[in-house]
Amino acid sequence: MSIALVIMITGALVGASCAIVGTFLVLRRMSMMGDAISHSVLLGIVAVFFFTGSRSPILAVLGAGAVGLLTVSLVELIYRTGRVKEDAAIGLVFPALFSIGVILVSRFPSAVHIDVDHVLYGEITFVAFDRLTLFGVDAGYRSFWLLGAMTIVNALFVLLFFKELKLATFDRGFAAALGFAPTVIHYALMALVSATTVVAFDSVGAILVVAMLIVPAAAAYLLTDRLLVMLGLAVAIGSGSAIGGYWLARWIDGSIAAAMAVVAGVVFVACFLFAPRHGLVARYVQLFTVRRAFARSLLLSHLRLHPGGVSMETIGERFLWSRRMTSNVVTAAVQDGLVTDSPARRLTLTKLGSVQAQQVPGH
Amino acid sequence: MSTVQTSDLGVIPATLVESQRRRSAAPTGDETVATGPPPVEIRDLTVAYHERPVLWDVDLTVRPGKLTAIVGPNGAGKSTLIKAALGLVPVAAGWVKIFGEPFAEQRRLVAYIPQRGSVDWDFPTDALDVVTMGRYGTLGWFRRPGKRERQIAMDKLRQVGMADFARRQISELSGGQQQRVFLARALAQEADLYFMDEPFAGVDATTERAIVELLQELRSQGKTVVAVHHDLNTVDDYFDDVALLNVRLVAYGPVDDVFTHANLHATYGGRIGFLSGGPAETSAAVAD
Numbered sequence A: 001m002s003i004a005l006v007i008m009i010t011g012a013l014v015g016a017s018c019a020i021v022g023t024f025l026v027l028r029r030m031s032m033m034g035d036a037i038s039h040s041v042l043l044g045i046v047a048v049f050f051f052t053g054s055r056s057p058i059l060a061v062l063g064a065g066a067v068g069l070l071t072v073s074l075v076e077l078i079y080r081t082g083r084v085k086e087d088a089a090i091g092l093v094f095p096a097l098f099s100i101g102v103i104l105v106s107r108f109p110s111a112v113h114i115d116v117d118h119v120l121y122g123e124i125t126f127v128a129f130d131r132l133t134l135f136g137v138d139a140g141y142r143s144f145w146l147l148g149a150m151t152i153v154n155a156l157f158v159l160l161f162f163k164e165l166k167l168a169t170f171d172r173g174f175a176a177a178l179g180f181a182p183t184v185i186h187y188a189l190m191a192l193v194s195a196t197t198v199v200a201f202d203s204v205g206a207i208l209v210v211a212m213l214i215v216p217a218a219a220a221y222l223l224t225d226r227l228l229v230m231l232g233l234a235v236a237i238g239s240g241s242a243i244g245g246y247w248l249a250r251w252i253d254g255s256i257a258a259a260m261a262v263v264a265g266v267v268f269v270a271c272f273l274f275a276p277r278h279g280l281v282a283r284y285v286q287l288f289t290v291r292r293a294f295a296r297s298l299l300l301s302h303l304r305l306h307p308g309g310v311s312m313e314t315i316g317e318r319f320l321w322s323r324r325m326t327s328n329v330v331t332a333a334v335q336d337g338l339v340t341d342s343p344a345r346r347l348t349l350t351k352l353g354s355v356q357a358q359q360v361p362g363h
Numbered sequence B: 001m002s003t004v005q006t007s008d009l010g011v012i013p014a015t016l017v018e019s020q021r022r023r024s025a026a027p028t029g030d031e032t033v034a035t036g037p038p039p040v041e042i043r044d045l046t047v048a049y050h051e052r053p054v055l056w057d058v059d060l061t062v063r064p065g066k067l068t069a070i071v072g073p074n075g076a077g078k079s080t081l082i083k084a085a086l087g088l089v090p091v092a093a094g095w096v097k098i099f100g101e102p103f104a105e106q107r108r109l110v111a112y113i114p115q116r117g118s119v120d121w122d123f124p125t126d127a128l129d130v131v132t133m134g135r136y137g138t139l140g141w142f143r144r145p146g147k148r149e150r151q152i153a154m155d156k157l158r159q160v161g162m163a164d165f166a167r168r169q170i171s172e173l174s175g176g177q178q179q180r181v182f183l184a185r186a187l188a189q190e191a192d193l194y195f196m197d198e199p200f201a202g203v204d205a206t207t208e209r210a211i212v213e214l215l216q217e218l219r220s221q222g223k224t225v226v227a228v229h230h231d232l233n234t235v236d237d238y239f240d241d242v243a244l245l246n247v248r249l250v251a252y253g254p255v256d257d258v259f260t261h262a263n264l265h266a267t268y269g270g271r272i273g274f275l276s277g278g279p280a281e282t283s284a285a286v287a288d
């Protein structure tokens, strides 16, 4: 298999596994928590190396999962004292845990075998040389195994508990009243976020992990009103950005992980601007349409009260419209056959216009 | 009544507490008191957030088949009372029983409408899907809602006059429509006891009338409703019983007996100026 293909598949798996759990982080407004977890898990990885001397990925995932849950619990503990807000609690906890991890890495580099750059930016180019040996037999690329397993676990979790996750995310109190243990679901989700982070981390680094957790899900959120569709779109955007990022990096000869994050960011901005219903442009058009419809109903009701006809200037003065606005509203009404513009430049309602004027609310 | 002046800031005259205790211990009213355990029985309930008590030693026994309003100023602990009954907040002392058993054993008998503002209405889902959530409890873990569940949900949407909005994204509904969706979801639970947190908050007049009719329909089916209510002017129109709450339970009983000016004063302290001229004021004056 070519190196290019290995990198692209690895990136796509990172995108998919992160997008699945990331969707729920975004919907729970917990993006910051994703950020926190993806940093503090470093401590888990380092601590496992440090105390067991083992580089086993399973142990690393478990250690990171534990520290991830520790992060979430500490944040909640601090938040529950009622002295600080949640974002402040997050800001207190994760730099502390992350910096302990960084100190361990920098103080005992030989003991932990990783360097800080690798942690932050990852080194996806190396995944093609990192093969897994099982029982003395070469079993293929390590990243495929780890990320593939993580993607499957995440997908199974979300599909198996789809109803419960949806309920606990939308209405926690109601979920609890029905007996669906939203707290357990919450911690299970956080554990998966932590595990995903560690596994993805190794290939792409902490910074891309944050991007992959949040950005594709946030973009998908703008594109649909269905949770299941949002999940699918997030996975597609995450994987697609990873693959696109690879080609971008080749083209500009830059960091692959960074290019992947950039593509995801560009997709998000495109969605933010052009999403069919929730995009900025669509909203603007909507607002414009509403304003125009309102202006038209004002015009029609005014003309209805003045059957003798009204001049364009009077209309503008009456409603404080600019010359251009007045002209636009009147021209459109004339074109739709609601208003006639007499040779004496006096506007009156047509038959159709009178009918519509009667339907204007409030008349 | 001389107690009115002394009752500022929620200091409750001893006589009032006494009469209230007697009342809650042995609910008065209909002679045909239903046999069987009461829908809600609360004893010595105390709840605290960060060591600050928000409910203090509350005793309350809700009458079956009645519409009961919980009334009190902002921050009085009304929502907390409902949440404590549903096991959603830790209880510092006391206990709650639902039809004679702890709530955890009676979940299927209880429907809940949280405050509308407590959920994120930008969540990617539609009205029908939200109402279907009312069936999740009966489904239990793992089982997916199917045709039957959606059928029930659709019926309930129709019942609240929202059938045309079934496929509408929930953020595109008005406040009143969102409240109806929540109501339909509670109806889909097909429960015997309904807890509603401010079902009338921020709804239009049409929705308010629709909700009142639904409450009356529930009552005629023998269901019990406990609702937080914020409009003192409509308490006597809409409800049979009222619980006046301000951290402590100030008074509880049939509206005609306990919805008095003195009790309101004890509940709201000096803050009931806005009442003057309203129907509650008139009825309170008569009751005095």
Ligand SMILES: Nc1ncnc2c1ncn2[C@@H]1O[C@H](COP(=O)(O)OP(=O)(O)O)[C@@H](O)[C@H]1O
Binding pocket: A082, B049, B050, B054, B072, B073, B074, B075, B076, B077, B078, B079, B080, B081
């Ligand atoms: N989760 C919470 N953490 C801390 N304080 C809370 C929490 N929920 C409510 N409170 C406080 O408890 C008091 C009672 O709240 P609540 O029951 O919501 O009152 P009500 O519904 O009567 O307006 C208020 O002072 C509120 O600020």
Ligand SMILES: [Mg+2]
Binding pocket: B078, B079, B080, B115, B197
């Ligand atoms: Mg409340």
